[in-house]
Amino acid sequence: xxxxxxxGGLMRKASQSVVKSRILIAVAIGISIGCLFAFLYPHGFLxxxxxxxxxxxxxSKCESSHRLNELKAEYAAELEKNEELRQQVxxxxxxxxxxxxxxxxxxxQIEALGKWRKAGPSGTVKGLRTNPTVIPDESxxxxxxxxxxxxxxxxxxxxxxxxxxVKESLEIWFTNIKRVGITNYLVVALDDKITEFCKSNNVxxxxxxxxxxxxxxxxxxxxxxxxxxxFHILREFLQLGYSVLLSDIDIxxxxxxxxxxxxxxDVESMTDGHDNMTAYGFxxxxxxxxxxxxxxxxxxxxxxxxxxxxxxxPTIPSIELLDRVAGRLAKEPKSWDQAVFxxxxxxxxxxxxxxxxxxxxxxxxxxxxxxxxxxxxVRKDDRLSKLKPVIVHVNYHPNKxxxxxxxxxxxxxGNRDALKPFPDGSEWEW
Numbered sequence: 001x002x003x004x005x006x007x008g009g010l011m012r013k014a015s016q017s018v019v020k021s022r023i024l025i026a027v028a029i030g031i032s033i034g035c036l037f038a039f040l041y042p043h044g045f046l047x048x049x050x051x052x053x054x055x056x057x058x059x060s061k062c063e064s065s066h067r068l069n070e071l072k073a074e075y076a077a078e079l080e081k082n083e084e085l086r087q088q089v090x091x092x093x094x095x096x097x098x099x100x101x102x103x104x105x106x107x108x109q110i111e112a113l114g115k116w117r118k119a120g121p122s123g124t125v126k127g128l129r130t131n132p133t134v135i136p137d138e139s140x141x142x143x144x145x146x147x148x149x150x151x152x153x154x155x156x157x158x159x160x161x162x163x164x165x166v167k168e169s170l171e172i173w174f175t176n177i178k179r180v181g182i183t184n185y186l187v188v189a190l191d192d193k194i195t196e197f198c199k200s201n202n203v204x205x206x207x208x209x210x211x212x213x214x215x216x217x218x219x220x221x222x223x224x225x226x227x228x229x230x231f232h233i234l235r236e237f238l239q240l241g242y243s244v245l246l247s248d249i250d251i252x253x254x255x256x257x258x259x260x261x262x263x264x265x266d267v268e269s270m271t272d273g274h275d276n277m278t279a280y281g282f283x284x285x286x287x288x289x290x291x292x293x294x295x296x297x298x299x300x301x302x303x304x305x306x307x308x309x310x311x312x313x314p315t316i317p318s319i320e321l322l323d324r325v326a327g328r329l330a331k332e333p334k335s336w337d338q339a340v341f342x343x344x345x346x347x348x349x350x351x352x353x354x355x356x357x358x359x360x361x362x363x364x365x366x367x368x369x370x371x372x373x374x375x376x377x378v379r380k381d382d383r384l385s386k387l388k389p390v391i392v393h394v395n396y397h398p399n400k401x402x403x404x405x406x407x408x409x410x411x412x413x414g415n416r417d418a419l420k421p422f423p424d425g426s427e428w429e430w
Contacts, residue, residue, distance in 0.1 A: 129264055129265070130263075130264050130265070130359065131266055131313070131315040131316065131318075131358075132315065133241065133313060133314045133315055134238065134241065134314050134315065134316060134319065135241070136239075136240055136241030136314075137239050137240065137241075138240060140236050140239045140240060141236045141240065144206060144240065147186070147204070147206050148186075148237070148240060148242055151184055151185070151186050151204045152184050152242055153183065153184040154184075155241060155242050156184065156242060156243035156244070156245065156258065157184040157185055157186055157242065157243075157244065157245070158182065158184065158185035158186070158244075158245045158257075159185070159186050159188060159233075159234070159237065159244045159245070159246055159247065160185070160186075160187055160188065160246075160248070160249055161187075161188045161190060161226060161230055161233065162187055162189060162249055163189075163190040163191045163194055164193040164194055167193075167194065167197060168401055169249045169250055169400060169404065170187070170197075170249050171201075172252065172401075172404050172405065172408070173247075173250075173251060173253075174187070174198075174201065174203050176252050176253040176254070176408065176412075177253050179253075179412070180253050180254065180256055181256065182256055182258075184258075185204060186204045186205070187203055187205045187206070188205075188206050188208070188233055189206065189207045189208075190208075190226065192207075195207045208233075227248075227307070227308070227338075228329045228337040230246055230337075231322045231325045231326040231329065231341075232322075234246060234322055235319060235322045235323070235326075237314075238312065238313075238315075238319050238322070239319070241314050242314060243263070243311065243312065243313045243314060244311070245258070245309075245310075245311045246307075246309065246310055246311075246312065247309055248308035248309060248393065248395070250308075250393065250394045250395065250400040250404060251308075251309060251391050251393045251394070252391065252392045252394075252404050252408060252411075253390075253391050254388055254389055254390060254392065254412070255388065255389075255390040255391075256390075257311075257368070257390050259390075260363075260364075260367055260368075260390050261311055263311075263313065264361065265313070265358075265359035265360055265361040266312065266313055266315050266321070266358040266359045267305070267310055267311070267312050267313075267318065267321065267345065267358060267359075267360050267361070268310065268311040268312075268360075268361040268363060269305035269306060269307075269309070269310035269311070269361075269362065269363060270306045270309045270310065270362075270363045270365070270368040270393065271303055271304070271305060271306060271362050271363065271365050271370070272303045272304050272305075272306050272370060272372075272395070272396075273302070273303035273362075273365055274303075274365070274372050274376065274377065275365075275377075278302070278303040279302075279303060279362060280302065280362055281300060281301065281302035282300075282302075283298055283299070283300065284299045284301040285297070285298055285299070286298075302346075302362075304338060304339070304342040305338075305341065305342055305345065305360075305362070306338070306370065306393065306395060307337055307338040307341040308338075308395055309368065309391065309393055315358075317356060317357055317358035317359070320356060320358075321341075321344055321345065321356055321358055324344045324356065325337065325340050325341050325344055328340050328344070344356055345358060345360060366384070366387065366389060367389055367390045367391075368389070368393070369389040369390075369391065369392050369393065370392075370393050370395050371392065371393065371394045371395055371396040372396040374389075374392055374407070374419070375396075375397070375403075375419065375422055375423075375424050376424045379410075379420075388411060389411075392407045392411075394407070397422075397425075397426055398426055402422075403422060406418045406419055406421075407419070
């Protein structure tokens with residue numbers, strides 16, 4: 001009996017102990033959960049659903065959005081500054097490169113001249129004729145550089161500018177180039193139609209960027225405006241280290257001109273002259289009777305280089321020539337590009353003016369023939385008419401397309417009467 005009571009007491013105590021333990025555990029769990037919520041929701045659990053809490057969240061979002069916009073603006077400003085710095089670095093690099101080129105040019109002149117020495121016997125002394133070429137710079141126009149690498153032969157090529165207005169003449173131009181077997185030629189297309197026309201005829205073509213100011217002039221400009229563009233465009237070719245045979249479209253190719261070039265001058269050009277005197281220069285005596293004994297004054301005359309067909313090497317004087325002509329044409333829009341081209345080539349240095357130090361060569365006027373020579377002289381001479389020129393440039397006559405076709409008939413097809421219907425000048429006499 002006593003043992004039963006003891007066991008019952010022990011069982012009650014154990015049961016009470018378990019209850020207490022459970023209560024303590026529950027209290028501990030409650031306190032832990034309370035701490036967790038206090039950490040997560042410092043402003044109270046119910047405040048999560050309160051308008052004040054949402055207002056605070058929205059305010060934080062607005063502040064974050066505003067800060068994000070500020071960061072974007074700061075980033076854009078830094079990008080703009082970076083672009084300005086990059087442009088400044090590019091300009092400075094270009095100046096350094098040009099300075100190095102000039103230094104290299106002077107060094108090569110010194111090397112060519114060698115040490116100071118006495119002059120040799122009469123007839124053995126020769127000055128420096130051929131200027132060194134510039135260092136190629138592909139950064140000028142990487143896209144053009146890739147095309148020239150594929151098209152040029154021996155780092156030289158024929159280049160012509162064309163828009164849709166000269167489509168028919170252009171077709172005759174490249175048809176004869178292909179017939180002769182010339183592969184190193186390129187058309188600089190001044191509008192999209194010419195680009196597609198060239199591509200459809202397997203003619204190498206380069207199209208300038210649509211937003212290029214030069215391209216816009218090419219699309220809408222007249223013949224003189226388009227002709228003046230070549231001095232801008234050619235600069236890139238020379239900076240890339242290529243020699244260019246610049247060609248107008250009104251030219252019929254009968255032989256490969258690269259077989260007849262000397263390549264010893266900065267500029268090698270065909271002439272508008274029509275005989276030995278006018279093409280290569282002569283002493284022209286000016287008579288002024290009022291001067292009495294000194295009535296006769298001797299002058300030097302030469303007919304101009306034709307700016308529609310010339311070979312130009314990538315030298316510092318050549319690039320300076322292009323810059324001079326382009327600069328003057330920009331300031332003197334009514335000036336004729338051929339006149340400016342010759343003035344910059346030939347005018348000597350004088351007070352207030354520094355002449356261009358460029359080497360020049362005149363092409364043989366029977367090989368590189370203008371249309372005045374052909375129609376006024378050659379076609380009427382049995383001996384001269386049997387010679388085949390390298391090119392015929394229809395530069396003296398307005399009815400270019402008809403005369404170009406006649407030149408092809410005469411020299412390619414062998415029709416000896418093809419040139420007879422045409423007058424010497426620009427007036428028709430049927």
